[in-house]
Amino acid sequence: MKRFILPTACLLVALAHAAKSQDTNKTPSPQPKPKAARVHASRKQQPSVERTPANVHLSYADALRRYRRQRHNRVWWKQHFAAIVLVGGGYYYWDAGYWFPAWGYDPVYEYYDYDGPIYTYGNLLPDQVIVNVQGALQEAGYYARGLTGSLGPATRQAIANYQQDAGLLVTGVIDVATVESLGLN
Numbered sequence: 793m794k795r796f797i798l799p800t801a802c803l804l805v806a807l808a809h810a811a812k813s814q815d816t817n818k819t820p821s822p823q824p825k826p827k828a829a830r831v832h833a834s835r836k837q838q839p840s841v842e843r844t845p846a847n848v849h850l851s852y853a854d855a856l857r858r859y860r861r862q863r864h865n866r867v868w869w870k871q872h873f874a875a876i877v878l879v880g881g882g883y884y885y886w887d888a889g890y891w892f893p894a895w896g897y898d899p900v901y902e903y904y905d906y907d908g909p910i911y912t913y914g915n916l917l918p919d920q921v922i923v924n925v926q927g928a929l930q931e932a933g934y935y936a937r938g939l940t941g942s943l944g945p946a947t948r949q950a951i952a953n954y955q956q957d958a959g960l961l962v963t964g965v966i967d968v969a970t971v972e973s974l975g976l977n
Contacts, residue, residue: 850888852967855909858887863896879919880941884910889968891918906943911966913977922947925966928974929954 850858869876875886876894881903883894890909895902910918919941926947929935935950943966952964960969971977 850890852909852911852963852965852969855888855890855892855911859892859909861893861895861907864894866897869894869897877917879917880905884918886912889913891921906948906965908965910943911968911971913971918943921966921971924976925951925971925974928976932974 864872869883869885873885873887873894876897877884877886877891878898878901879891882901883897884891885894885897886892890911892909893904893907910921912918912921916924922943923939923941926935926937926939926941929947929950930939932954934954935947937946940947948964951966951970952962954960954974955962955964955970958970958973960973961967963970968977
């Protein structure tokens with residue numbers, strides 16, 4: 793339990809800071825202009841990002857349809873998403889109950905075991921959710937490896953096997969139905 797306190801506290805501080813910075817009564821602080829070499833598309837070509845209220849959780853299919861693997865610089869990510877965290881080898885942004893890889897946020901940190909949405913619950917970071925799922929799968933006899941917090945091939949296969957046996961839609965990823973079925977929500 794102690795290993796989750798510090799990352800969860802960091803997430804709560806990041807969310808509080810993001811909410812404070814979005815206060816409409818304050819004049820926004822000037823944002824640094826991105827270097828031309830780091831911009832991969834013109835402003836007109838970048839898709840609009842529809843913000844989702846904090847209490848809305850998308851289905852996995854909706855989250856997958858919404859996700860676009862597009863590279864943007866740090867400024868763009870900060871302008872469009874309030875919660876962005878570094879976990880393991882990459883940055884993730886939070887939107888509508890899922891963590892998504894934030895491609896281009898920092899080119900030094902761009903390693904993702906899984907290139908797609910990861911459902912979250914209880915303000916947990918993606919690696920914490922994965923560790924909890926791995927632990928529950930281990931207890932149920934579906935996962936025999938160590939708790940790594942990585943959504944690698946072995947974890948995805950264990951999830952798919954569990955989903956099939958539990959009568960869930962077999963996606964091999966962490967979604968609402970799987971988390972609830974494992975009793976983690």
